[in-house]
Amino acid sequence: MKIICVGRNYAAHAAELGNEVPTDPVIFLKPDSAILPKREPFFIPDFSDDIHYETEMVVKISRLGKNIDEVFAHKYYEEFTIGIDFTARDLQNKLKEKGLPWELSKGFDRSAVVGTFLSKQGYDLSKLHFAMKKNGIEVQNGDTSLMLHPVDKIIAYVSRFYTLKIGDLIFTGTPAGVGRVEPGDVLIGFVGEKMMFNVKIK
Ligand code: MG
Numbered sequence: 001m002k003i004i005c006v007g008r009n010y011a012a013h014a015a016e017l018g019n020e021v022p023t024d025p026v027i028f029l030k031p032d033s034a035i036l037p038k039r040e041p042f043f044i045p046d047f048s049d050d051i052h053y054e055t056e057m058v059v060k061i062s063r064l065g066k067n068i069d070e071v072f073a074h075k076y077y078e079e080f081t082i083g084i085d086f087t088a089r090d091l092q093n094k095l096k097e098k099g100l101p102w103e104l105s106k107g108f109d110r111s112a113v114v115g116t117f118l119s120k121q122g123y124d125l126s127k128l129h130f131a132m133k134k135n136g137i138e139v140q141n142g143d144t145s146l147m148l149h150p151v152d153k154i155i156a157y158v159s160r161f162y163t164l165k166i167g168d169l170i171f172t173g174t175p176a177g178v179g180r181v182e183p184g185d186v187l188i189g190f191v192g193e194k195m196m197f198n199v200k201i202k
Pocket of ligand 1: 173174
């Protein structure tokens with residue numbers, strides 16, 4: 001199973017980090033070992049002093065596919081959730097400055113929070129509202145209609161390079177409002193009133 005992530009998929013987030021808005025989606029992977037086991041805390045790793053949350057809509061691939069046409073991409077996922085793409089921002093900035101791959105700053109253990117999956121039936125994933133509260137205060141909210149590259153386009157693009165397999169996850173990018181976590185923080189993700197994940201930082 002692989003975790004495919006999209007970077008800079010919301011203009012306001014690209015701007016807050018001082019990044020250009022890309023023409024093609026910016027893609028990176030996390031290994032399957034990055035998944036935070038359910039109900040376990042996130043431990044701040046010793047190699048970073050600046051771990052950021054990035055709250056994102058996540059879809060789960062339900063069919064094997066390669067070179068998927070955008071028009072048919074919706075047939076390749078049935079469930080979605082909200083997750084966190086934890087990022088060691090200090091390490092990422094160091095690697096970016098040197099022009100090196102960011103893998104380590106994105107793919108480390110427990111860096112992928114995946115919420116409870118919901119069937120996409122009854123939801124319009126092209127205009128889904130989601131939010132994340134840190135210690136009870138909303139710090140991020142997203143509307144997928146603001147994505148630069150919608151899910152179906154991401155699937156079409158990515159499947160030109162990677163065969164998509166059942167169970168693969170796609171993290172679709174974060175809206176603005178990313179920020180640092182500290183030990184003791186509690187992060188809760190929502191779709192409407194529905195709680196999708198609840199993560200303690202240690
Ligand atoms: Mg992200």
